[in-house]
Amino acid sequence: MDFALSEEQELFRTAIRKYMNDLDRTEIARSVISGKLDVVANATSGLAEMGVTAIPISEEVDGLGLGALDLVPVFEETGRVLLPGLQLETLALAVPLLESFGTTAQKAARLPKVAAGESSISIAWYEKDGSLFPNSFSCIAAKTECGYALTGTKTLVPVIGNPDTYITGAQTAEGKSLFLVKASDIASSRMLSVLDETQQLAEITLKQTPGELLGEPGRATDMLKEGLLHFNAALCSSMVGGMDELVKMTAEYAKIRVQFNQPIGRFQAIKHGIVNMKLDLETARSLSYYAAWAVETNAEDKSAAVHSARSFISKAFIKAAADSIQIHGGIGFTEELDVHLYLKRARYYDSYLGSVRDSRRATARSLGWHSTPAKRDAVPVS
Amino acid sequence: MDFTFTEKEEKFRGELRGWLEVNLPKGWLQGERKLPEDNEHYSKFLRDWQRTLYEGGWAAISWPKEYGGRDATLMEEIIYHQEMVRVQSPPLVNYIGIHMVAPTLMQMGTDAQKEEFIEKILTGEQVWSQGYSEPGAGSDLTALQTTAVKKDGKWVINGQKVWTSFAHLADRCFLLTKTSQSEKKHEGITVFLLDMDQEGVETRPIVQMDGHQEFNEVYLTDAIGTDEDIVGEEGKGWAVLIALMLHERSGIAAQVFTLEQQFEQVIEMAKTVRVNGCLLIDDPFVEDGLADLYARINGAKLNYYRNITHTLKNGRPGPESSLDKLLVSELTKELFDFAMSIQGHPGVLTNDDSTFDGEMQSQYLASFGATIGGGTSEVQRNTIGERILGLPKDLGR
Numbered sequence: 001m002d003f004a005l006s007e008e009q010e011l012f013r014t015a016i017r018k019y020m021n022d023l024d025r026t027e028i029a030r031s032v033i034s035g036k037l038d039v040v041a042n043a044t045s046g047l048a049e050m051g052v053t054a055i056p057i058s059e060e061v062d063g064l065g066l067g068a069l070d071l072v073p074v075f076e077e078t079g080r081v082l083l084p085g086l087q088l089e090t091l092a093l094a095v096p097l098l099e100s101f102g103t104t105a106q107k108a109a110r111l112p113k114v115a116a117g118e119s120s121i122s123i124a125w126y127e128k129d130g131s132l133f134p135n136s137f138s139c140i141a142a143k144t145e146c147g148y149a150l151t152g153t154k155t156l157v158p159v160i161g162n163p164d165t166y167i168t169g170a171q172t173a174e175g176k177s178l179f180l181v182k183a184s185d186i187a188s189s190r191m192l193s194v195l196d197e198t199q200q201l202a203e204i205t206l207k208q209t210p211g212e213l214l215g216e217p218g219r220a221t222d223m224l225k226e227g228l229l230h231f232n233a234a235l236c237s238s239m240v241g242g243m244d245e246l247v248k249m250t251a252e253y254a255k256i257r258v259q260f261n262q263p264i265g266r267f268q269a270i271k272h273g274i275v276n277m278k279l280d281l282e283t284a285r286s287l288s289y290y291a292a293w294a295v296e297t298n299a300e301d302k303s304a305a306v307h308s309a310r311s312f313i314s315k316a317f318i319k320a321a322a323d324s325i326q327i328h329g330g331i332g333f334t335e336e337l338d339v340h341l342y343l344k345r346a347r348y349y350d351s352y353l354g355s356v357r358d359s360r361r362a363t364a365r366s367l368g369w370h371s372t373p374a375k376r377d378a379v380p381v382s
Numbered sequence: 383m384d385f386t387f388t389e390k391e392e393k394f395r396g397e398l399r400g401w402l403e404v405n406l407p408k409g410w411l412q413g414e415r416k417l418p419e420d421n422e423h424y425s426k427f428l429r430d431w432q433r434t435l436y437e438g439g440w441a442a443i444s445w446p447k448e449y450g451g452r453d454a455t456l457m458e459e460i461i462y463h464q465e466m467v468r469v470q471s472p473p474l475v476n477y478i479g480i481h482m483v484a485p486t487l488m489q490m491g492t493d494a495q496k497e498e499f500i501e502k503i504l505t506g507e508q509v510w511s512q513g514y515s516e517p518g519a520g521s522d523l524t525a526l527q528t529t530a531v532k533k534d535g536k537w538v539i540n541g542q543k544v545w546t547s548f549a550h551l552a553d554r555c556f557l558l559t560k561t562s563q564s565e566k567k568h569e570g571i572t573v574f575l576l577d578m579d580q581e582g583v584e585t586r587p588i589v590q591m592d593g594h595q596e597f598n599e600v601y602l603t604d605a606i607g608t609d610e611d612i613v614g615e616e617g618k619g620w621a622v623l624i625a626l627m628l629h630e631r632s633g634i635a636a637q638v639f640t641l642e643q644q645f646e647q648v649i650e651m652a653k654t655v656r657v658n659g660c661l662l663i664d665d666p667f668v669e670d671g672l673a674d675l676y677a678r679i680n681g682a683k684l685n686y687y688r689n690i691t692h693t694l695k696n697g698r699p700g701p702e703s704s705l706d707k708l709l710v711s712e713l714t715k716e717l718f719d720f721a722m723s724i725q726g727h728p729g730v731l732t733n734d735d736s737t738f739d740g741e742m743q744s745q746y747l748a749s750f751g752a753t754i755g756g757g758t759s760e761v762q763r764n765t766i767g768e769r770i771l772g773l774p775k776d777l778g779r
Contacts, residue, residue, distance in 0.1 A: 001457060002384045003687040069383065251771040265773035274771060275763040282705055286684035287677065293383045308677035360673035369649060369663050
């Protein structure tokens, strides 16, 4: 029995944390809010120098060939300071999708650049109705002589740090299919107003935009689901980092804030509230480690491990941030303190590429709890 | 990370499984697990079971070999708990003796005490209880008022204990008393190994809200203890108490695995019971709630594994292990609350009339004890807040 990160992974965590401290922690997120976007690229190249961007990429294409567990300390530490950027989308979604379903040429064209920190890849998945798994896409991919031409509108597309490639979904004769699209080929884009101002989302319009098929046509949903196992495991680590910081911040405040002649942390209403945050944090950490382990080792209960982690942690992150605001009192409601940044980030992640409800449903399905669809009773709809 | 068991550990598991198949009470593995109701038969049944465990060498595996144990590793202890939970083995009547009193005596008892008690604890010949709480000393144990006064070479003990588990079956009591009044609350406490079989000791069972009688009031009226009954030094009983608590090396393994098993029972119920013509599990509300509980129960188990890993690497549990009890007891309560809520009105029926299994109803009632016994959730939260998060201490402590 050994349920802990390795010594190397813990050492790497220390290095990443130090680098985040050097970058002045949440200052990067705050710079993005005030429109100074060059900090994002700086941070990405800094991480690349440390080898972070090469972690999940196989050695044949200039990567380190490491696994999901090696990303855990990275995302915990970047999540702790709410580092803006496309690290999650690139390293934990685009890379696994390319590694699993890309052709040799597709991998060779993109992954070495990602490993070197010269390229980031985003996901242009959602359409107007915001469905994660729509019955069909309104974005159409028409076959051309040398590939496909895509036409349609995608929304909620993360564009922070200027991705050079999008992974997108479009309808082909076979059904929903995955495509790679160059950012420079996008017809037009419009920036959206986002609650979490450390994020940048756009609505992008494709007009006869060249698209390169990724994987088998008609299999977009299955492939995305597979990719999302990696993504969600990494997202969980990122949220755990944020929760850890919230617990620290809140406990420290309760030790120094004096009211009624005593630190407020002496009052059980406050003390127990912070302990409850700590309980959730430890559960979240255990679930996130296990999810990463299950992904890395392709464990039998991989899907349940990832989805149960995601459903718990998404909710717990929001609760930790909300409780932290309350315990901080008036100052917690101000822009000055970082707590609101955590709340907005937690809210942003809540339904990002899957909601709590979706994850719970997926947990139940993957554990085989339901009767077979044929025998299954119709659920009364109220 | 590695969740596999070694070959040696699997062999150990196999040996225990094989032994249980042969030695569990007749019909037990087939589901006939009803314990006798009246005290006398109940007591005999459990004492016989402990004797059987002892004869097979399975009563106290973590004890050193010289005392009749197996020198079991931590992992073997965990496997032991896993297997005992798996077969829902009868309770260990001398749990307090085996897991708390004897290891404490091995560490700080006199030679005479070791000689007199340890073997009898192992065989089940002598069942032990713990005399801690009093009407005025619950969460605040230092407020205890039972006194022991020396008179003509004997200690005369007066006072009242309450919530004393197994006292109605016990032969001896690990008893906390005050032997001197001190400004400092943790001083002047003395631990006696009291003989329960004497005129000055009266035991009255308390009926619990789930109908069981597991704990008691114990009235001490000029009960007699001797110098030889004192553990450690007179007046330094608090240190003995702390030492005793540290002997729980495998922590709450049994509760963790029991919770996991109880969850599986609830899943089984949801797959079997229909409400409004629909299997419970196919109701999205039920599915959602159970998936949430799955995540949290699995999370609690994984927390436990993380803490075990810490013990394996550092020789002692990390501070975070103090979260386990709080999490597991609270989750047990939530699990059964949810299990009751999804059964519809038939959920009010119990025993043979219940929709699924009367166990669900009695376990629901029993779950309320989990967040009170062994330190209430509130006290646990104080301890975690102060020891782990470094928050300022409560004024009263």
